[in-house]
Amino acid sequence: MTSQQLLDINARYASAKALALEAAQLGMDFYRKREALTIEHKGDDLQDVVSIADKQIEAFIRERLTQLFPEDGFLGEESGSADLGARCVWVIDPIDGTACFVNGLHNWCVSIGLLIDGEPHLGAIADPNHNELFHGCLGKGAFVNDAPLKVSAATHVGQGVTATGTFHPRGKEHFIPFMEKLLAEGGMFFRNGSGALMTAYVAAGRLLGYYETELKSWDCMAGLVLVKEAGGRVNDFFRNDGLLLGNPYLVACPGVYSQLAEMIGPSLDD
Ligand code: IPD
Ligand code: CA
Ligand code: CA
Numbered sequence: 001m002t003s004q005q006l007l008d009i010n011a012r013y014a015s016a017k018a019l020a021l022e023a024a025q026l027g028m029d030f031y032r033k034r035e036a037l038t039i040e041h042k043g044d045d046l047q048d049v050v051s052i053a054d055k056q057i058e059a060f061i062r063e064r065l066t067q068l069f070p071e072d073g074f075l076g077e078e079s080g081s082a083d084l085g086a087r088c089v090w091v092i093d094p095i096d097g098t099a100c101f102v103n104g105l106h107n108w109c110v111s112i113g114l115l116i117d118g119e120p121h122l123g124a125i126a127d128p129n130h131n132e133l134f135h136g137c138l139g140k141g142a143f144v145n146d147a148p149l150k151v152s153a154a155t156h157v158g159q160g161v162t163a164t165g166t167f168h169p170r171g172k173e174h175f176i177p178f179m180e181k182l183l184a185e186g187g188m189f190f191r192n193g194s195g196a197l198m199t200a201y202v203a204a205g206r207l208l209g210y211y212e213t214e215l216k217s218w219d220c221m222a223g224l225v226l227v228k229e230a231g232g233r234v235n236d237f238f239r240n241d242g243l244l245l246g247n248p249y250l251v252a253c254p255g256v257y258s259q260l261a262e263m264i265g266p267s268l269d270d
Contacts, residue, residue, distance in 0.1 A: 007088065007116065013137045015068055016112045016124040016222075021133060023057050023110040024126035027095060030056075034102060051102060054078050057094035057110065065090050075243070077218045084243075089115045091221035091243075096125075097194030106130070111196040113221030118238070123222025125196050134200035134226055142203050142229035151232040152205040155255035158186035162252075162260065163198040163210035165191050171213030171248060174267045178211060181263035195249075199223025202251050203230035209252025209260050213267075216246040224251070233257040235268060 030053035037051040058078040073083035076092040095101050097108030106129035113123040122137040136142030142149040154160050166175040195215050201207045203226035235250040248268050252260050
């Protein structure tokens with residue numbers, strides 16, 4: 001028996017799915033009463049918002065995971081990290097798409113990913129507005145609800161839609177040059193305000209690829225597994241301490257990955 005089999009991966013996979021669904025319903029309770037939420041800004045960036053909903057959902061997930069798997073580590077957007085040296089580290093975004101959430105746009109989700117020995121191993125992304133649970137586990141495939149996911153078979157950016165995004169603190173200077181090249185090649189852009197959902201849509205073949213000038217690990221951890229299991233390609237997001245600091249991010253179907261990487265240029269691997 002290998003050391004990996006000693007870990008109960010099935011129990012963790014089942015818990016990730018169940019917890020994402022439960023947390024998403026908690027999110028819906030807040031979302032229906034969102035006018036009552038007090039919105040705070042993180043630091044100086046007016047676009048970087050948070051509310052009690054984000055904090056309470058993360059606290060709920062963290063408490064449950066600690067009860068279920070006390071030996072595991074944790075990294076969450078709102079409450080920080082613990083035991084990052086553990087073999088299993090949960091990486092959580094309680095609400096991905098908070099700007100959508102507070103403005104009444106139905107594009108947000110709960111994202112729960114698990115690293116095992118430093119590699120993304122399983123993930124669950126729950127979108128309660130569309131009744132979609134995206135989930136996957138290394139070697140077991142990726143699914144939306146019960147339907148298997150497969151990336152697009154496209155071989156050129158002109159054959160579909162590509163997601164893109166940026167944020168203020170770092171990397172935005174790479175955004176317009178990429179957009180110009182994408183449009184010049186006959187591609188088309190998409191952004192719905194949730195990096196986790198856009199990643200899941202790449203896995204589902206709805207989008208050809210997704211480039212964000214800078215993303216955090218909790219935005220994409222769960223989705224990276226889905227893209228790999230659905231046959232897609234991902235960049236080396238974890239280099240240079242990407243887990244804690246974030247990095248430029250590209251996921252795509254194999255037929256357009258290189259084309260998108262070339263449009264982005266060297267900043268993808270900075
Ligand atoms: C944000 C979303 C958005 C991306 C930002 C993220 P949040 O996460 O994923 O699509 O463009 O970089 O910060 O703040 O809604 O959890
Ligand atoms: Ca996020
Ligand atoms: Ca968030």
